[in-house]
Amino acid sequence: MGQSSADLANAAPGSWPLGRALAQLAGAFVLAENAQGLVVVDMHAAHERIVYERLKTTMAQAEMPAQPLLIPATFAATPTEVATAEAATEALAALGLEVTPLSPGVLAVRSMPAALPDADPVALARAVLADLAEGGPDEARHLVQRARDELLATMACHGAVRANRQLTLAEMNALLRDMERTDRADQCNHGRPTWRQVTLKELDGLFLRGR
Incomplete structure (x- = not known):
């Protein structure tokens, strides 16, 4: 059985490589927390790669009609x-x-x-x-x-989630889990990155912490 929204919300940030969803920014980005710090995901680019790989797998399993x-x-x-x-x-x-x-x-x-x-x-x-x-x-x-x-x-x-669509935390977490299971999920079909990691050290540096 899949995990509930409460399970996902309460899970430790390090439980998954791309972490736990925190919020959506500007209708285009998903913010998540993982063991290294902050993950920023371009939700359209990421979902586009997921949909593409699913389509390709489906077509590869059958003869070309x-x-x-x-x-x-x-x-x-x-x-x-x-x-x-x-x-x-x-x-x-x-x-x-x-x-x-x-x-x-x-x-x-x-x-x-x-x-x-x-x-x-x-x-x-x-x-x-x-x-x-x-x-x-x-x-x-x-x-x-x-x-x-x-x-x-x-x-x-055309099948990927569009910008400015509001996602629930459960939908954001589902997107992150799908990315972790998808080949080449770090790039969209056009070669753009789908996510970036901002480490805790980089965040500390932005706020001059530890100086």
Whole structure:
């Protein structure tokens, strides 16, 4: 069973790496106390990383689903693109893509990765075909993975808690615990830090204590 709000409020500051939540500042930061001193958390950046890692884990556990296109996207293809599309149907399908010959020198994109609804079908298909022709299925998977990661980052940003939302102490503590369980929780998806430590020694120095 999880701990109650009272348990969290009464726990010693050193019980968890990121400590115990104390308050929210300016609608954007969570202040917490740990064994080293004060922890300042950018709540949106931290939650964005948590949501992103959850989305990535969920998608990694399943095959990439395909979304059929209502109207196939067609393009004039090179002989290499046509040959690659015909030879790599399984690799394309594993990536959620169906690219088939429509007529001599013309390919049709009939399905797209469902995780990339805003991607340009022709641009994605041609890029994947180029990587398949040059480096094989692994290179193509890396290309789609990069595009998918960018989409997940956008989804995570929109799904994360927004600035100026008032959190309860229980919600702040839940955020801190989620951060402790999340990979790379010290940085958001854009590379910004999600939290900073201000040690007791640094706080003493600010107030000239011990001099």
